[in-house]
Every structure is written in structure tokens, then in C-alpha cells.
Amino acid sequence: MVEKSHNFINFINNYVALTEEERKIILSKVSLRKYLKGQYVVQQGDVCRYSGFIISGCTRTFYVDDDGEEHIVMFSIENWWASEIGSFVSQKPSDYNVQCIEDTELIQLLFEDQEELFKAVPKLERFFRLILEQAFVASQKRIVSSFSLSAKDQYIQFTKQYPEIEKRIPQYMVASYLGITKEFLSKIKNTNL
Amino acid sequence: MVEKSHNFINFINNYVALTEEERKIILSKVSLRKYLKGQYVVQQGDVCRYSGFIISGCTRTFYVDDDGEEHIVMFSIENWWASEIGSFVSQKPSDYNVQCIEDTELIQLLFEDQEELFKAVPKLERFFRLILEQAFVASQKRIVSSFSLSAKDQYIQFTKQYPEIEKRIPQYMVASYLGITKEFLSKIKNTNL
């Protein structure tokens, strides 16, 4: 656990400088959990009780619509925060599934412990503010891309922005993330223009 | 200024309880600014130096793509935070324009003053964390809607979610926000199915 929590503490430290005391408090509140490929961290309809940081592995967050179609809203890989924030902060049923697409290790923080942790280490409020700023900006950017770029240009942008993710993820999931069919993505990749 | 700042302080107070002292500190750092309909609060390419709260009026945040097409990413109305966050937090040139679509009064906070304010009133970190959570969740939801709903259903959802906004805004801007042409929105509204 100690070695594995190293990246986790480092990640936070990147945004706010932690004292040794604060590291200990944080680590006392979190736990490591392993999931196998295919397992669900959160299921649509359930309340998301944990927020988490990915030590290793990869997840997808997706929505299943009324027609049973899956729509991937985000991928998360190691050294990034992964949580179904909407459900976590409201403690209401999740609109999304979070599923591991590789064996995945997560450092998890229970909702009930988060408030205590904010009291003990107030600078974590700042930490979460900063990563939410980033997440929000990225989300807005994705909306603009989906409205202003052709499917092909969106795909090119995706491969440039997330080359590591693109390598690890089946193509049909990339298509779902881009909001196009797997057939059309295949066509885009194998045709000029 | 005092009466006008009332809603502003109330808004923050809704998320974190402020002492009288804290109110004073906050108010000492912000200023009121008036814009006329059509004026720009931020222009694409400029650095956004202020974040702001709308006292009255309405703005649109939009992106102009390489073909000169405008894409509206958000509307903001009174009693909500309005800022080009990406540019504000990074102090890099903005990707978006923020333009007033009515005469608008803003309470503004200069970037340089924000850090000082966080030091003086640390619970503002929490305040911004909480509103960013909301903003991020709303943004994710919009991505899902744009992928899983027909244009008509997106329009219906928009009118239900933001009835006040829909009344105040020209229809062609609603179309731009939904990512469809004004002609098609007109057709949707005036045709069955």
C-alpha cells in the first residue's frame, strides 16, 4: 500500500503542498481496492459512495439510454481522479456506469470520510477545486469539438490528445466516446476524406 | 452597490456560511461593472482577467470556429457565476467570447485579487469547489444528451431545464447552443414529429 500510495500523494502534492502530518491523515482515510477487468465500480441507479484515484488500470464511464445504447462520457487511466462526481457529491443514484476495462487498482475515499478529511486538511478543498477546474474546461472543450468538427477531425484530435488511451482501448469504445458508430469510425480510419 | 451586492453575498452564503467580517473582506475586493447589450466581457484571444457574478442581464459564451461559425457553449443569467474559467485560471488567451445579450451588471473579481481573497477567506475555496462540481456535472449531462437524444428531444429538454433562458434569448442562439441550424430548429418547432 505504501509504495502504491506514492503516486496518489504525489498527484495531490502537485496541486497543494502537503506536510508529512497531512499525508498521514489522508492515507489513514483512504483504502486500496482491486477490480478485475469487466467489474463495475459504480452502476447506473446505485449511489456512488466512493471517489477514487487510479493506481493502475483503466475505466470507462458510460450512460445507457432508453434504447439500450451505450454512450461513453469519459475514460480514466492511472494517475487520474476517477469518480462519478454527480452521484458522489449528491449521494443520489448515479446516471452512469463506471466499469473497469482492464484490471484496475483504485485508492478510494468514502463519502462520509470526505467531509472529515476536508476539516482535517482544508487545503484539499483547494486541490479538488483545481482538478474540477481542469475537468470542467476539458468538458466544455469536448462540447465545442463535437459541434464544430467533423467526425474525422474529432477522431484525429482524440488521438493527439490522448494517444495512450487510444492504444489501450477497443476501437468500438472510441467510437462510442466520439458519438459515432463503430462502422463509421472504421470507415473514417480506412478511407481518404 | 450595497443593495446590488446583496444577491451576490447571498449566493455565496448558500454554499458556505460567511461571517460579517468575511463579507466585508469579499466586498472590498470586488467591483461592479455595467455592460451594454452587445458588449464583450471577454474576447477570443484575450486573457480573461476577471471572474464575475451576474447581478442583472444575460451573457452568451461562444466559440468561433475556423469556418467563422459561432457555437454557443453556455448562457449565463443573473444570480449565477459567469466566467471564462479556462482562460481565467490559466491566464492564457481565451478560446471563447463572452458577450452580453442584454444590458448586464457584473460583480467582478480581478485574477490577482483572487489568491489574496482565498488566503483571507479560505472557505471560498470550498465555495468554488462546490459550484464547479455543479458546472461539471451539468456539462457532462449535456454531452450525453447531445449523443443520445434527437434534436427535438434536446430542444424539449432545454426548454424544461431553462424555461427562463429560452424566453429571453433569440431562437437562433438556442439553435446554436443545441448544435443545430436555426432553420432546423424552426422546423422542429412547427412540425409534428
Add this chain to the structure above:
DNA sequence: TTTTAAAGTTAATATAGATTAACCTTTTTT
């Protein structure tokens, strides 16, 4: 009050991307 500009409508035609369905390839399981 007339003129001009801005916003909204209608309809014909065009297209990016969806659907369906058959087939191929790679990976996993037995």
C-alpha cells in the same frame, strides 16, 4: 411613420453519418 435591420419560416436539394447485414481477424477459452 417609414425604412432598415434582425429574427424567423418554408421548401427543395444535398450530405454526413446511421443502419443492416454479411464477412473477416484476433483474442480468449476450452
Add this chain to the structure above:
DNA sequence: AAAAAAGGTTAATCTATATTAACTTTAAAA
């Protein structure tokens, strides 16, 4: 090594939405 499952490709046809362009209505300016 064979069978099964998962992932990917190709091609024909279909559809939601875009484009173009002419016209109408409403609001703002002169």
C-alpha cells in the same frame, strides 16, 4: 489445436440534419 467470443471491416441503403435561397414577421432606427 479447435471452438467460441470479441473486435473490426466493407458495402448497400436509409435518414436526420445541413445547405441554399426566397420569403415573412417583428423590432429598432431614422
